[in-house]
Amino acid sequence: MTHFRPHLLFTTLLLLVSSSPPNVLLIVSDDQGFADLSLNGHPTISTPNLDSLALSPSGAHFSQFTVAAPICSPSRSAMLTGRLPLRNGVYSDAPPPIDELFRVFYPSSKHCLNDTTLPALLKKNKDYTTAMVGKWHLGSNLAEYCLPGDGKQGFDFFFGLPYSHEEGYPGPSPESYTFPPVPLYVNGEIVEQPFVANDLSSRYTNITNFLLKSLASPVPVDLPPTVDKITGDKLSELNLASRSNDPWFIHMAFENPHVPLFISDDYLENHSPSPRGLYGDAVSEMDSIIGEIISTLKKTNQLDNTLILFLSDNGAWVNPSNGLGDDGSVSPLDGGSNAPFQGGKGDTYEGGLRVPFIVKRPVADDDEQTGTTTCAFEPIRVPVSALDILPTVLDYAGVELPKDEVHDGVSLRALLEGEVDSLEERCLFHWRERDLYAVRCGRLKAHFITRSGFDFKDLGTKHDPPLVFDIESDPAEKYPLAVGDQGLTQEELDDIIDAGKKHEAEMEEGKAKSLYLAQGLDIMPCCDRENTANNLDDIPKIWVHCTCDRQAA
Ligand SMILES: *[C@@H]1O[C@H](CO)[C@@H](O)[C@H](O)[C@H]1NC(C)=O
Numbered sequence: 291m292t293h294f295r296p297h298l299l300f301t302t303l304l305l306l307v308s309s310s311p312p313n314v315l316l317i318v319s320d321d322q323g324f325a326d327l328s329l330n331g332h333p334t335i336s337t338p339n340l341d342s343l344a345l346s347p348s349g350a351h352f353s354q355f356t357v358a359a360p361i362c363s364p365s366r367s368a369m370l371t372g373r374l375p376l377r378n379g380v381y382s383d384a385p386p387p388i389d390e391l392f393r394v395f396y397p398s399s400k401h402c403l404n405d406t407t408l409p410a411l412l413k414k415n416k417d418y419t420t421a422m423v424g425k426w427h428l429g430s431n432l433a434e435y436c437l438p439g440d441g442k443q444g445f446d447f448f449f450g451l452p453y454s455h456e457e458g459y460p461g462p463s464p465e466s467y468t469f470p471p472v473p474l475y476v477n478g479e480i481v482e483q484p485f486v487a488n489d490l491s492s493r494y495t496n497i498t499n500f501l502l503k504s505l506a507s508p509v510p511v512d513l514p515p516t517v518d519k520i521t522g523d524k525l526s527e528l529n530l531a532s533r534s535n536d537p538w539f540i541h542m543a544f545e546n547p548h549v550p551l552f553i554s555d556d557y558l559e560n561h562s563p564s565p566r567g568l569y570g571d572a573v574s575e576m577d578s579i580i581g582e583i584i585s586t587l588k589k590t591n592q593l594d595n596t597l598i599l600f601l602s603d604n605g606a607w608v609n610p611s612n613g614l615g616d617d618g619s620v621s622p623l624d625g626g627s628n629a630p631f632q633g634g635k636g637d638t639y640e641g642g643l644r645v646p647f648i649v650k651r652p653v654a655d656d657d658e659q660t661g662t663t664t665c666a667f668e669p670i671r672v673p674v675s676a677l678d679i680l681p682t683v684l685d686y687a688g689v690e691l692p693k694d695e696v697h698d699g700v701s702l703r704a705l706l707e708g709e710v711d712s713l714e715e716r717c718l719f720h721w722r723e724r725d726l727y728a729v730r731c732g733r734l735k736a737h738f739i740t741r742s743g744f745d746f747k748d749l750g751t752k753h754d755p756p757l758v759f760d761i762e763s764d765p766a767e768k769y770p771l772a773v774g775d776q777g778l779t780q781e782e783l784d785d786i787i788d789a790g791k792k793h794e795a796e797m798e799e800g801k802a803k804s805l806y807l808a809q810g811l812d813i814m815p816c817c818d819r820e821n822t823a824n825n826l827d828d829i830p831k832i833w834v835h836c837t838c839d840r841q842a843a
């Protein structure tokens with residue numbers, strides 16, 4: 291017979307306490323380049339809050355982090371599902387050059403992300419409260435419950451833009467007739483159309499702060515005083531006071547610093563202009579909001595038990611346009627820098643894929659001293675991927691990876707906690723739409739196809755044998771290697787080619803049906819169906835016919 295052993299009970303209690311799942315704050319910037327923060331050496335952009343997050347005892351930053359696709363929708367789909375876009379359907383299945391036309395979801399896209407998301411898994415397994423503030427861009431058809439907060443995407447609440455703000459920005463403007471004015475949503479309801487740009491990020495801050503305070507308080511917290519009625523009602527319906535013991539997952543997805551650049555009046559009034567111009571302001575405004583959010587986490591005693599992840603969705607858009615052709619409203623200086631890499635948003639050079647990645651892991655109360663073992667100023671140099679975010683978060687939350695779906699990433703927890711200094715060697719596969727463009731294994735990257743990021747006339751160049759770079763000694767991918775150069779052996783070359791072939795064959799079986807092609811003008815809310823009626827001659831009238839009555843004041 292066992293007898294009562296108090297120390298055992300005590301240990302068990304401690305285990306129970308320390309196993310309470312951490313909160314998760316996943317922050318994404320839009321089109322921010324690798325070099326566009328002071329941490330990575332930008333000479334004139336100032337990002338003190340992100341820098342100190344990375345350099346804090348439980349923080350880390352990575353110098354070889356790549357996203358799963360060099361453009362918004364597929365990159366975000368992979369981040370939220372831990373699966374390559376080819377597996378989750380967010381890719382174009384058309385041959386070049388038509389694939390160029392369907393690389394993201396449009397306001398008229400009939401379908402949307404249709405896969406298990408990270409917040410859905412957290413909610414299902416550990417009762418997380420889940421919310422999203424910012425840009426979605428994974429499909430917006432209300433009839434299919436595509437928006438977060440509106441059913442199937444795993445979020446309890448959503449306040450933000452359904453897609454990229456240049457898809458009709460902000461409207462109405464005579465040139466921008468392709469899409470209706472961009473609406474602002476709370477869950478599946480329109481708050482205003484067009485959205486009011488000059489205080490949007492300030493509203494994001496206030497709503498996120500409200501969520502964070504409410505989730506830490508057993509009694510209701512006052513709504514932000516300036517919140518609109520529709521959003522206020524939805525926030526109240528969440529009944530957050532009753533959820534103050536539950537862990538939460540909050541996804542903040544900034545429009546900053548995507549073109550056309552816009553910045554809150556609040557920020558501009560209180561800060562001197564960035565020497566890097568409007569682009570620098572857009573990055574610094576985001577940094578300052580992140581600072582406010584971290585300060586709220588501190589004040590409400592939640593910072594230690596929160597896992598924070600920050601990344602950009604793809605490399606900077608070099609020489610950006612506003613998506614509507616050369617109307618002069620966007621200057622080349624409105625795009626960022628991918629230095630020291632070549633290429634940028636849209637292509638599969640490192641400039642399109644390699645972005646900032648900062649993580650602050652949760653620390654248990656008794657764990658204050660055990661930080662990463664290396665000096666935090668040094669980045670972690672192990673090649674990792676946005677596909678690793680889902681397995682890492684699930685690991686911290688104590689949730690097993692679902693066995694009925696293939697996941698493409700691995701947990702970074704041991705790396706973050708300084709327990710290992712490398713991961714089992716694996717290859718990273720860089721797809722663009724339906725084709726495998728490049729493979730990275732260890733120091734080598736092999737390009738099977740190269741193609742410019744955005745050029746309708748460039749159908750891509752195939753390389754057989756592949757163009758191979760040692761991207762550790764030649765991060766800019768300038769000097770292709772032949773067997774014998776830099777110690778490259780025939781065997782290494784064969785191995786990386788085989789890795790690509792094997793992966794392609796595997797994906798041929800694992801691929802989902804593409805979700806992009808189906809379009810309908812009547813998907814856009816409030817479109818006057820009789821006048822638009824999917825008739826292409828009527829497209830210029832979308833501005834007139836697809837604007838909801840609820841106009842901004
Ligand atoms: C979404 O997924 C469900 C379940 O796998 C499937 O039945 C449905 O056809 C999918 N929808 C689209 C538009 O692919």
Ligand SMILES: *[C@@H]1O[C@H](CO)[C@@H](O)[C@H](O)[C@H]1NC(C)=O
Pocket residue numbers: 489492493496514516517556
């Ligand atoms: C956000 O909250 C601050 C502080 O209460 C307030 O000064 C600001 O006007 C609010 N912003 C908006 C857009 O409501």
